[in-house]
Amino acid sequence: MLSYLAERVFQSVLVLLVITAVGFVLFRYVGDPVLNMVGQDTSEKEIAQIRQDLGLNDPIIVQYGRYLRRAISGQFGKSFRHGRPVLDLFEERLPATVELSGVSTLLGLALAIPMGVFTGIRPNHPVSQFLLSFSLIGVSLPPFLIGILLILMFSVVLPWLPSFGRGTVTHLGGWTTGLLTMDGWRHIVLPSITLGLFQLTLIMRLVRSEMMEVLRTDYIKFARARGIATRAIYFGHALRNTMIPVVTITGLQLGGVLAFAIITETVFQWPGMGLLFLQALSVADLPVMSGYLLVVGVIFVSINLTVDLLYLVIDPRLRDGVRGK
Amino acid sequence: MNVKWLRFVQMWVVGALLLGGAAIADAATFRWANTGDAVSMDPYNVNESFTFGFTGNIYDGLVTRGKDLKIGPALAVSWKTLDPNTWEFKLRKGVKFHEGQDFTSADVVFSYNRALSEGSDIKANFVSIASVEAKDPLTVIIKTKQPNPILLADISFWWILSKDWCEKNGANGVADVRKAAVNYATIHANGTGAFILESREADVKTVLKRNPNWWGWKAGVGKSNVDEVVFTPIKQDGTRVAALLSGSVDMLYEVPIQDLDRIKQAGGKVFQIAETRTVFLGMDQFRDELIDSNIKGKNPLKDRRVRLALYKAIDEDLIVKQIMKGAAVSASSFVVKEMAGFDPKFKRLGYNPEEAKKLLTAAGYPNGFEVGFDCPNDRYVNDAQICQAVTSMWAKIGVQAKLNAQTKSLHFGKIGRLETSIYMLGWAPGTIDGQNALDNLLVTRTDGSGYGRFNYGRYSNPKMDSVVALARGELDAKKRTKLLQEALDMAHADVGSIPLHYQQVIWTSAKNVDLGQRADNIFCWYWVNVK
Numbered sequence: 001m002l003s004y005l006a007e008r009v010f011q012s013v014l015v016l017l018v019i020t021a022v023g024f025v026l027f028r029y030v031g032d033p034v035l036n037m038v039g040q041d042t043s044e045k046e047i048a049q050i051r052q053d054l055g056l057n058d059p060i061i062v063q064y065g066r067y068l069r070r071a072i073s074g075q076f077g078k079s080f081r082h083g084r085p086v087l088d089l090f091e092e093r094l095p096a097t098v099e100l101s102g103v104s105t106l107l108g109l110a111l112a113i114p115m116g117v118f119t120g121i122r123p124n125h126p127v128s129q130f131l132l133s134f135s136l137i138g139v140s141l142p143p144f145l146i147g148i149l150l151i152l153m154f155s156v157v158l159p160w161l162p163s164f165g166r167g168t169v170t171h172l173g174g175w176t177t178g179l180l181t182m183d184g185w186r187h188i189v190l191p192s193i194t195l196g197l198f199q200l201t202l203i204m205r206l207v208r209s210e211m212m213e214v215l216r217t218d219y220i221k222f223a224r225a226r227g228i229a230t231r232a233i234y235f236g237h238a239l240r241n242t243m244i245p246v247v248t249i250t251g252l253q254l255g256g257v258l259a260f261a262i263i264t265e266t267v268f269q270w271p272g273m274g275l276l277f278l279q280a281l282s283v284a285d286l287p288v289m290s291g292y293l294l295v296v297g298v299i300f301v302s303i304n305l306t307v308d309l310l311y312l313v314i315d316p317r318l319r320d321g322v323r324g325k
Numbered sequence: 326m327n328v329k330w331l332r333f334v335q336m337w338v339v340g341a342l343l344l345g346g347a348a349i350a351d352a353a354t355f356r357w358a359n360t361g362d363a364v365s366m367d368p369y370n371v372n373e374s375f376t377f378g379f380t381g382n383i384y385d386g387l388v389t390r391g392k393d394l395k396i397g398p399a400l401a402v403s404w405k406t407l408d409p410n411t412w413e414f415k416l417r418k419g420v421k422f423h424e425g426q427d428f429t430s431a432d433v434v435f436s437y438n439r440a441l442s443e444g445s446d447i448k449a450n451f452v453s454i455a456s457v458e459a460k461d462p463l464t465v466i467i468k469t470k471q472p473n474p475i476l477l478a479d480i481s482f483w484w485i486l487s488k489d490w491c492e493k494n495g496a497n498g499v500a501d502v503r504k505a506a507v508n509y510a511t512i513h514a515n516g517t518g519a520f521i522l523e524s525r526e527a528d529v530k531t532v533l534k535r536n537p538n539w540w541g542w543k544a545g546v547g548k549s550n551v552d553e554v555v556f557t558p559i560k561q562d563g564t565r566v567a568a569l570l571s572g573s574v575d576m577l578y579e580v581p582i583q584d585l586d587r588i589k590q591a592g593g594k595v596f597q598i599a600e601t602r603t604v605f606l607g608m609d610q611f612r613d614e615l616i617d618s619n620i621k622g623k624n625p626l627k628d629r630r631v632r633l634a635l636y637k638a639i640d641e642d643l644i645v646k647q648i649m650k651g652a653a654v655s656a657s658s659f660v661v662k663e664m665a666g667f668d669p670k671f672k673r674l675g676y677n678p679e680e681a682k683k684l685l686t687a688a689g690y691p692n693g694f695e696v697g698f699d700c701p702n703d704r705y706v707n708d709a710q711i712c713q714a715v716t717s718m719w720a721k722i723g724v725q726a727k728l729n730a731q732t733k734s735l736h737f738g739k740i741g742r743l744e745t746s747i748y749m750l751g752w753a754p755g756t757i758d759g760q761n762a763l764d765n766l767l768v769t770r771t772d773g774s775g776y777g778r779f780n781y782g783r784y785s786n787p788k789m790d791s792v793v794a795l796a797r798g799e800l801d802a803k804k805r806t807k808l809l810q811e812a813l814d815m816a817h818a819d820v821g822s823i824p825l826h827y828q829q830v831i832w833t834s835a836k837n838v839d840l841g842q843r844a845d846n847i848f849c850w851y852w853v854n855v856k
Contacts, residue, residue, distance in 0.1 A: 030734070031735045032734045032738045035734050035737050035741070038371070042449070043775065044778070082507070082528075083500065084507055151564065151567045155571035156567050159572060163564060163568045164567075266561055267563070267564055268564065269557065269559045269560065271529040271530075279528055
């Protein structure tokens with residue numbers, strides 16, 4: 001058991017190392033950060049000096065080593081663009097991303113489960129047909145396009161909702177939230193739909209197929225034979241059994257939400273981590289870019305690690321297999 | 326339990342009040358958006374026009390430019406030259422900084438020293454100045470090293486900071502953002518200008534309030550009914566335009582030119598003016614063999630006939646019409662009419678591919694040649710498309726340009742190392758003066774002197790150099806203009822480079838907004854009126 005754990009952790013660390021190394025090398029090709037920092041009248045001597053001071057003249061392996069040493073001690077360096085510690089920037093931007101991902105996930109779940117149940121129970125109902133074909137949009141359209149279409153529809157053609165930003169934000173200690181004001185809620189509607197649509201579709205289809213599967217099983221037939229109310233069968237017995245894969249997938253999708261958040265945040269100028277990353281990319285702000293990659297990498301890897309370990313707890317067969325080794 | 330409920334109710338009430346408050350303030354609020362944000366609130370951090378323009382609404386300089394870019398008094402009410410190297414500036418009386426400090430000559434001297442301190446990116450504007458001294462609290466003496474006819478232009482983006490404020494807040498020096506440093510002045514500001522910085526979240530939102538005591542309201546420099554300015558950078562073109570169409574912002578630039586019609590249809594206003602920025606192509610006229618051509622042993626671009634052929638093969642009118650959608654003016658030189666050195670006689674050479682072909686044949690390249698062609702793809706309006714069009718126009722006369730269009734930092738890195746044969750570059754002189762274009766782009770590149778630093782093709786005409794040198798010290802405006810015209814004409818005759826067009830400054834706003842537009846793309850909020 002312990003050795004299995006150690007092995008998994010070791011693998012995760014390896015994955016993180018590879019991610020950061022690849023990112024570090026790739027980022028060298030987005031351009032010269034110094035040229036993005038200086039004006040057109042800055043002398044060449046000064047430019048050379050800045051490059052030297054930032055350590056950009058060192059071989060890439062030396063730079064990477066330095067970066068890793070600092071990262072291990074929790075320092076991501078300072079942003080070239082803002083001149084402030086990268087961690088501070090992340091702290092400022094994290095609430096926006098967490099709020100957006102949270103709301104969109106909850107929204108997705110709240111709509112997807114009833115929709116999935118309905119389409120599972122009544123596969124031939126016109127509403128089911130509509131929901132299923134409609135959900136194709138969620139799977140096939142990229143979030144970028146969905147966002148733009150939503151903006152066009154609900155802020156330009158029908159001027160109901162704001163097209164960008166977070167709106168009124170309340171400061172609560174170190175956290176900022178837009179969920180305490182009506183204005184904040186109005187701002188989060190379109191981005192969260194954009195971000196949540198894919199998940200909504202995925203979970204709806206998952207619930208539907210699981211539901212159809214479960215309804216065919218013997219114990220449901222017995223339950224029916226026993227005369228238990230249909231409602232209780234659907235929601236008490238069937239739905240509960242479909243929840244296990246739904247929870248797993250939702251958890252795993254958190255990583256995906258984070259990744260798609262970059263696009264959604266850019267489209268809606270949502271001041272979160274994704275937008276910060278994209279802004280950093282356009283001026284070759286290396287510390288922010290590497291920091292973001294590392295943070296996202298850690299989140300991805302820890303989710304996967306947790307899921308792996310949870311399986312071990314849940315499924316005795318796996319446990320035995322590990323022990324046998 | 327009760328306490329919890331109370332808290333909850335309280336929260337909503339506070340929220341509702343906040344909302345209500347926002348709605349009331351909206352009445353005189355001006356909201357606008359741009360692609361990016363100012364780099365810093367410290368006007369000495371970076372030599373970049375957007376940052377200069379932004380901070381110019383909070384700070385003032387000794388002089389200011391009007392809508393026609395003419396220089397007029399600001400914190401200095403008048404000036405005169407005591408001798409060719411000594412300028413005396415009389416300062417405005419009774420001006421106060423936003424936090425209440427009196428503005429005096431000590432602030433000017435302090436700001437000068439601060440601008441020269443380590444970490445400042447605006448040192449280049451002061452190379453001609455020998456010293457800045459306070460004669461009395463309201464008089465400043467500026468001494469130059471040589472007579473400098475464009476001293477006022479050189480200091481037209483030099484904003485004055487408060488000595489007391491900087492000392493109190495530990496912002497005596499300039500934090501070098503380029504080395505990832507910040508200080509108080511990077512996110513706070515205390516100027517004498519028309520607007521007071523209220524809150525600042527870089528890349529997210531900046532809010533400013535009107536300064537009712539600004540001297541410029543009384544002096545007639547600015548006229549505006551705006552009480553509050555809210556600035557949001559919006560990176561995505563589509564989102565930015567949608568924000569205007571939906572009424573979430575009142576004004577924006579940069580505007581994607583393909584959306585202009587859409588904005589006009591929706592009742593928006595479009596402001597257009599020829600920018601001081603010239604987009605042009607430079608050519609390597611130095612190497613004996615080009616680094617990326619199939620012609621070995623000689624450099625075809627050294628031959629004037631070849632350069633002329635390349636020039637005449639470009640149908641600039643078509644580029645302006647099709648690619649720029651009319652949002653550009655074809656260029657004959659490097660100066661628009663607001664700039665010293667402009668000459669109405671300058672004419673662009675006509676498009677004539679047959680003649681171009683003949684010129685190539687005469688130069689010994691009847692079948693053309695291959696050559697590398699470097700372009701940015703995210704710096705100037707539709708830059709990559711322009712280069713593609715030029716490539717196909719050149720193909721018609723047999724010149725096979727190998728187009729390399731890439732992101733700006735890679736592009737400028739490559740051409741900065743002179744690893745290029747033909748390259749695209751755009752230039753907007755910070756001084757709004759032909760001298761600047763000549764000094765940077767056209768005179769012979771000499772290491773160390775700074776002259777010709779952006780003359781990446783290393784075009785060189787010693788005769789022209791000497792004319793430009795004369796202009797540098799000529800204090801008589803008329804004579805000086807003549808010299809600049811003469812120099813620009815010589816470069817034109819040599820086909821030292823191929824000017825393409827002057828980009829247009831395009832701003833758009835909601836129909837209830839009035840504003841003043843400057844050709845150098847500097848946005849002064851004190852000319853904005855919201856009806």
